[in-house]
Amino acid sequence: MDQTPPQSAAAREVSLPELFTGFLIIGLLGFGGLAMSAYYMIVEKRRWLDKKEFSELFAICSILPGGNIMNCTIMIGARYQGALGSVVSMSALLLMPLLILIAVAMTYDHFSYLPDVRAAMAGAASAAAGLIVATATKLGLGVVWRAAPIAFALTTFVAVSFFRAPLWLVIVVIGSSSVLLASRAGKRS
Amino acid sequence: MKDEDALSGLLIIFISSAFFSMGGASTLIPEFHRQIVDLHGFMTSPDFAKTVALAQIAPGPNMLIVSLIGWQVAGLPGLLVSTFAIVVPPSCIAYFSWRGMERLKDAAWLRAVKVGLAPVVVGLMLASGAITAQAANHDAIGYALTLFTALFTHFMKRNPLWVIGSGALVGVLAYRTGLMSLV
Numbered sequence: 001m002d003q004t005p006p007q008s009a010a011a012r013e014v015s016l017p018e019l020f021t022g023f024l025i026i027g028l029l030g031f032g033g034l035a036m037s038a039y040y041m042i043v044e045k046r047r048w049l050d051k052k053e054f055s056e057l058f059a060i061c062s063i064l065p066g067g068n069i070m071n072c073t074i075m076i077g078a079r080y081q082g083a084l085g086s087v088v089s090m091s092a093l094l095l096m097p098l099l100i101l102i103a104v105a106m107t108y109d110h111f112s113y114l115p116d117v118r119a120a121m122a123g124a125a126s127a128a129a130g131l132i133v134a135t136a137t138k139l140g141l142g143v144v145w146r147a148a149p150i151a152f153a154l155t156t157f158v159a160v161s162f163f164r165a166p167l168w169l170v171i172v173v174i175g176s177s178s179v180l181l182a183s184r185a186g187k188r189s
Numbered sequence: 190m191k192d193e194d195a196l197s198g199l200l201i202i203f204i205s206s207a208f209f210s211m212g213g214a215s216t217l218i219p220e221f222h223r224q225i226v227d228l229h230g231f232m233t234s235p236d237f238a239k240t241v242a243l244a245q246i247a248p249g250p251n252m253l254i255v256s257l258i259g260w261q262v263a264g265l266p267g268l269l270v271s272t273f274a275i276v277v278p279p280s281c282i283a284y285f286s287w288r289g290m291e292r293l294k295d296a297a298w299l300r301a302v303k304v305g306l307a308p309v310v311v312g313l314m315l316a317s318g319a320i321t322a323q324a325a326n327h328d329a330i331g332y333a334l335t336l337f338t339a340l341f342t343h344f345m346k347r348n349p350l351w352v353i354g355s356g357a358l359v360g361v362l363a364y365r366t367g368l369m370s371l372v
Contacts, residue, residue: 028248062212070276074283090280098268101256123359123369125242129326129335130334134343139314140311157313164223178309179304
């Protein structure tokens with residue numbers, strides 16, 4: 001098992017404290033998704049990876065199970081400091097967000113008896129739903145909409161929102177059919 | 190006893206969801222709603238929607254919504270168990286697959302997986318919005334706010350925090366003017 005890890009353009013060293021502070025900041029800066037703050041820190045500020053390496057890593061981390069940036073965190077930690085690097089990087093990434101999350105939840109629990117706070121939370125929840133819908137429509141702009149992708153997207157939407165289909169079923173049936181079709185189309189072109 | 194049931198339930202729900210996750214936490218929301226609200230009754234639907242909104246306020250990985258669900262269902266132990274479930278198993282897979290990366294990255298199947306999953310992710314994300322909207326809204330004002338937020342966010346680039354904050358402000362105004370009642 002002594003394979004050489006993926007070589008960086010500049011094969012450099014990144015220490016444990018550097019990993020810790022880097023991922024601590026990524027966690028703190030990342031509102032509504034970490035992709036932007038991770039890119040800023042890893043590629044632009046600290047130059048741990050170049051642009052190409054980052055996008056390749058991101059592509060692989062996106063298809064592995066779990067959060068994409070969380071997977072990137074594990075891999076970057078492992079690359080520079082082995083298993084300990086992974087643990088330190090992941091802990092740094094989660095530390096501040098978890099503390100803030102607990103503070104937010106406790107504050108809400110404390111004040112949720114006030115009608116105004118409950119009204120604010122109801123409004124925030126309606127807005128959060130809209131935010132998710134917009135994420136979907138923006139993501140949809142990046143898809144080439146031929147007949148097959150439209151059918152797969154619609155079937156998924158109907159199966160999940162109207163029939164409450166379990167996720168594994170959606171992935172096993174609709175996801176694998178779509179991937180199969182895409183790989184055939186890929187071979188033909 | 191009840192608490193132990195909740196903790197093991199959370200553990201199983203989040204570990205199994207992690208393995209089917211693609212395209213981030215938003216695509217998992219329908220599955221979380223199905224399991225947490227519909228199947229186990231750990232939370233009511235409106236509380237679930239509020240949790241989705243609260244999770245947007247904190248920075249960090251979107252996946253941490255499971256930590257907040259855990260907190261709401263079973264306090265600090267719930268938060269720890271849920272965070273463990275969504276972080277540790279996928280991290281182990283990522284750790285053991287990083288050495289194979291060089292071989293993975295140019296594979297044609299990687300492209301097929303990306304292209305093939307894209308429409309499914311869009312469908313899941315739309316369903317996620319619809320389910321959150323159903324859980325959050327009980328009157329026309331709520332649905333109008335969701336619709337307006339969706340249009341606004343689609344066309345204007347704004348920090349989600351700003352959008353959630355505006356939604357909260359509209360909620361207070363609608364309540365104060367008697368346009369919206371509290372459930």
